[in-house]
Structure formats: C-alpha cells, structure tokens
Amino acid sequence: MRIFITLKIILSSFFTIFISNQALSEENMGAAHPWGLNLREAFSPVMADMVTFHNGLIWLITAISLFVLVLIAIIVVKFNTKANPKATKTTHNTFLEIAWTAIPVLILVVMAVPSFKLLYKADVIPEAHMTLKAIGHQWYWSYEYPDHGNFTYDAWLVQDKEDIEGEDRPYTRLLTTDTRVVVPVGKVIKVQVTATDVLHSWAVPSLGVKKDAMPGRLNELWFQADREGIFYGQCSELCGTNHGYMPIEVHAVSEEDFLAWIEEAKENYAKVGEDLNLAKIKE
Ligand SMILES: [Cu+2]
Numbered sequence: 001m002r003i004f005i006t007l008k009i010i011l012s013s014f015f016t017i018f019i020s021n022q023a024l025s026e027e028n029m030g031a032a033h034p035w036g037l038n039l040r041e042a043f044s045p046v047m048a049d050m051v052t053f054h055n056g057l058i059w060l061i062t063a064i065s066l067f068v069l070v071l072i073a074i075i076v077v078k079f080n081t082k083a084n085p086k087a088t089k090t091t092h093n094t095f096l097e098i099a100w101t102a103i104p105v106l107i108l109v110v111m112a113v114p115s116f117k118l119l120y121k122a123d124v125i126p127e128a129h130m131t132l133k134a135i136g137h138q139w140y141w142s143y144e145y146p147d148h149g150n151f152t153y154d155a156w157l158v159q160d161k162e163d164i165e166g167e168d169r170p171y172t173r174l175l176t177t178d179t180r181v182v183v184p185v186g187k188v189i190k191v192q193v194t195a196t197d198v199l200h201s202w203a204v205p206s207l208g209v210k211k212d213a214m215p216g217r218l219n220e221l222w223f224q225a226d227r228e229g230i231f232y233g234q235c236s237e238l239c240g241t242n243h244g245y246m247p248i249e250v251h252a253v254s255e256e257d258f259l260a261w262i263e264e265a266k267e268n269y270a271k272v273g274e275d276l277n278l279a280k281i282k283e
Pocket residue numbers: 136137139199200201235236237238239243246
C-alpha cells in the first residue's frame with residue numbers, strides 16, 4: 001500500500017511538471033492560457049479534489065490501456081498464421097471468464113468510492129458565510145447580495161481594453177465583465193443560481209463549480225476560494241446567439257477589502273425591487 005502511495009506521488013508530480021504547466025500561469029488568475037493542458041489550476045478545495053481524482057484516473061486508464069495493448073501485441077506476434085498455423089479449438093475457460101468479469105467490476109467499485117465522496121462534497125453545502133445570487137439573462141448575468149444590503153447589479157462583457165482602463169484588474173478577452181463579483185477569500189460562499197428567460201449555467205472552472213440556471217427554479221452551489229485572485233467563468237448552457245458573450249468574473253479578496261467593496265456597491269447599485277422601472281410605475 002505504501003509503495004502504491006509513494007508511486008502515486010512520484011507519478012502525479014511527474015505529471016504536474018511535464019504535462020501540465022499550470023504553475024507557470026499568471027499568478028492567481030483562474031483562466032485558461034495558451035497551450036495549457038489538463039484541468040484548470042485549482043483555487044478551491046473541491047476543485048483540488050477534482051484534479052487529484054482526475055489525475056488518479058488518468059493513471060488507472062493508462063495502465064488498463066497498456067495492459068490491453070500488451071495482450072493484443074502477444075496475440076499478434078504469437079498467434080498469427082505463420083507462428084501458429086494450427087489454431088486451438090478451445091472455447092471456454094471458466095477461470096478466465098470469471099476473472100475478466102470480476103476484475104473490471106472491482107475496478108469500477110474502487111473508482112466509485114472517491115467519485116461519490118467527491119460528488120457529495122460538492123453537493124452538500126457546508127454552513128455558509130454568505131449567500132450570493134446569480135441570475136442568468138439573455139445575455140448577461142446579474143447578481144444580488146441578500147446578506148449585505150440586498151443590492152443588485154448586472155455584469156456585461158467588456159468588448160474593449162479601453163473600457164476598463166485605469167482599473168486595478170487586467171483585461172482578459174471575452175472574460176472580463178464591466179462589474180465584478182466580489183467574495184471574501186477562504187469563506188464558504190453559497191450561490192443561488194436561477195434565470196429569467198432560458199436555461200443558462202453559472203460555471204467557474206478554477207473554483208470547481210457549474211450549475212444550471214433555470215427559470216422558476218433555485219439551484220444552489222458552494223465554493224471556497226483558497227487564495228485571493230481573479231477567477232473567470234462562462235455561461236455553460238447554450239442559451240442563444242450571445243451565449244459565448246456572458247462571462248463571469250469572480251474576485252476573491254480579503255474580508256477587509258470585501259466589506260469596503262460592499263459599502264461602495266451599496267451606494268452605486270440599486271436595491272433589489274427598487275429598480276428604475278418600479279420607481280417609474282410608482283410615479
Ligand atoms: Cu447563458
């Protein structure tokens with residue numbers, strides 16, 4: 001068992017160094033980068049587990065594929081017409097038949113254990129520090145902060161680098177939004193996801209989250225950013241012509257910066273239910 005674990009550590013570090021160059025990516029940016037291979041760099045515990053699980057499975061399927069390849073090679077070399085002109089008439093082998101049924105089943109069971117563990121880890125929401133509401137629209141996201149004054153604002157794609165000039169964040173093509181989602185680092189954030197028109201999906205790969213946004217339904221997910229940084233995401237459910245142009249930009253910042261941003265946001269953004277249209281109707 002110990003040998004297996006050591007081997008796994010050696011192999012996975014080999015994998016990390018030579019196959020994935022995520023460590024070389026820009027510091028604390030949850031975004032894809034040119035020539036990047038493998039999954040996105042993990043910025044949350046759930047995503048870290050997903051990456052570990054994925055890497056483990058890669059080795060498992062590699063071993064299985066090599067084993068099958070070796071069997072095929074043996075057959076091709078030893079049992080071709082030249083090497084083995086008189087074929088045997090054997091048709092049954094009880095031991096082999098049981099083995100090739102039972103071993104794959106066992107492998108699947110072994111895979112299922114960590115898989116279900118991870119599934120429940122992602123699904124069961126721990127006690128949350130705060131709730132954020134993400135609402136999908138054709139074609140932008142809007143957000144609400146029910147625990148911090150219940151303000152709301154929209155987040156649209158920024159088309160041009162100049163549009164965010166002078167701001168304290170980089171411009172990332174097709175991923176930068178005019179407003180940002182700000183959350184405190186290291187805290188459990190519960191996100192309620194819904195939509196107003198058609199199906200959308202709120203997904204941020206480096207945080208390991210993706211959940212469908214459905215009109216009339218409230219889906220929930222959770223994440224915990226383990227480092228400060230910017231994590232990008234995109235709508236991940238085909239929702240119409242501008243599906244590819246409704247990105248998500250999450251900033252994980254210190255609690256202090258978060259509260260400062262909240263104060264600013266309360267002043268700049270409308271309260272839920274008190275938007276301009278409603279005000280007009282009241283008049
Ligand atoms: Cu969408």
